[in-house]
Amino acid sequence: MLPNRRPLNPEHQLTHLPMSGIIRSRLKRLFLFLIGLVLTQTLILWAVEPLSLWNSLWLTMTTLTTVGYGDLAPTTVIGRISTMALMFITAITLLTLIISDYIEYRFYRRERILTGRWRYNMKNHVLIINTPRRGGEQYFMRVATQLRAIPGYESVPIMILTQKYANGLPPELKDIGLVHYHGTGASEEDLKAAHAGQARHILLLALDETDPSSDSYTFDIAHRLSELNLASKITAECVSDSNRQRFRAIGVRSVIRPVRTYPEIMVRAVVAPGTEKVLEDMFNYEQDHPHRYNLTLDDLTWSDIVSALIRHGIGTALAYIDDNDDVVCHPEPNIEVEGRGLIVLVKSSETPDLSVVEEALERYRQFLDKWQAMHEHPEEPAR
Numbered sequence: 001m002l003p004n005r006r007p008l009n010p011e012h013q014l015t016h017l018p019m020s021g022i023i024r025s026r027l028k029r030l031f032l033f034l035i036g037l038v039l040t041q042t043l044i045l046w047a048v049e050p051l052s053l054w055n056s057l058w059l060t061m062t063t064l065t066t067v068g069y070g071d072l073a074p075t076t077v078i079g080r081i082s083t084m085a086l087m088f089i090t091a092i093t094l095l096t097l098i099i100s101d102y103i104e105y106r107f108y109r110r111e112r113i114l115t116g117r118w119r120y121n122m123k124n125h126v127l128i129i130n131t132p133r134r135g136g137e138q139y140f141m142r143v144a145t146q147l148r149a150i151p152g153y154e155s156v157p158i159m160i161l162t163q164k165y166a167n168g169l170p171p172e173l174k175d176i177g178l179v180h181y182h183g184t185g186a187s188e189e190d191l192k193a194a195h196a197g198q199a200r201h202i203l204l205l206a207l208d209e210t211d212p213s214s215d216s217y218t219f220d221i222a223h224r225l226s227e228l229n230l231a232s233k234i235t236a237e238c239v240s241d242s243n244r245q246r247f248r249a250i251g252v253r254s255v256i257r258p259v260r261t262y263p264e265i266m267v268r269a270v271v272a273p274g275t276e277k278v279l280e281d282m283f284n285y286e287q288d289h290p291h292r293y294n295l296t297l298d299d300l301t302w303s304d305i306v307s308a309l310i311r312h313g314i315g316t317a318l319a320y321i322d323d324n325d326d327v328v329c330h331p332e333p334n335i336e337v338e339g340r341g342l343i344v345l346v347k348s349s350e351t352p353d354l355s356v357v358e359e360a361l362e363r364y365r366q367f368l369d370k371w372q373a374m375h376e377h378p379e380e381p382a383r
């Protein structure tokens with residue numbers, strides 16, 4: 001049999017309400033009381049004084065604010081008594097209480113924002129959970145800057161859910177509009193406070209990008225989010241490749257390796273899912289990698305070079321090196337290229353030799369010459 005429990009004291013229940021709610025509730029009651037007094041005094045003056053309704057309200061407000069223009073004044077005993085009561089009850093006491101509570105609320109709100117305990121009304125935001133052990137500020141700045149440079153994300157709100165920054169976010173993060181909530185993704189209450197359910201994207205970071213054991217903590221948060229039907233919004237970092245399947249099994253949208261020096265992988269995974277796999281592969285040197293070939297380029301456009309390499313199964317041309325040894329990453333497709341080298345995305349297991357690339361370009365050049373000759377002299381059969 002359960003022991004009898006004493007009912008909670010109403011005052012005890014009140015102390016468990018958020019302080020901001022208590023202050024706002026008190027301010028609301030004071031304002032309602034103030035409005036009631038103003039209306040009562042206006043009606044009294046309108047009834048006992050030779051004043052119109054508008055002049056009665058005007059006299060009440062000038063008395064309330066202690067302005068006292070002197071253009072109107074009560075002449076009856078009842079009007080003067082009610083006016084004195086209005087002065088003492090409202091102007092001296094009630095307004096003082098309202099101003100005091102408002103200042104208290106502002107100080108309370110500022111302190112809660114500073115320490116990451118203020119509940120913002122966030123919606124359609126990007127929620128970042130956890131803070132990297134090293135270089136967190138620089139990583140957050142680069143992610144936020146690159147994310148907001150993408151069309152459609154220019155003004156996206158960004159919130160960090162973290163147990164760091166108990167004394168406030170660094171100035172450089174506040175200056176670019178980031179906010180934080182002091183908590184953990186392992187707490188459902190903290191996830192609700194950060195409005196995870198209303199987030200546009202959820203970025204789940206590994207606490208330590210070099211420690212595979214941090215995957216356990218990351219997975220616990222991801223699993224909790226999946227229970228809230230939010231797995232499809234998650235881009236999660238996973239240190240050990242062997243753990244990736246666990247994240248995918250619970251519906252996580254994208255799983256990437258933590259590369260702190262290249263936050264572009266995280267940004268691309270958020271705005272263009274799937275592209276992060278290509279970027280990761282370049283970093284890991286497992287399937288494809290960029291390779292430089294030193295050779296002379298002339299008589300071919302960039303589109304010709306790209307077509308030649310693809311037709312011969314060599315790879316994808318990424319850039320070329322001009323005669324000044326500058327790397328040109330986005331050349332015009334139909335302008336003839338002159339330079340001294342190519343950077344090509346090739347298969348790591350079968351990296352073609354320089355001679356293979358040169359032969360492919362030469363064959364494509366010959367193909368173009370024959371094609372041009374056929375169109376210039378259609379009556380002559382091609383040999």
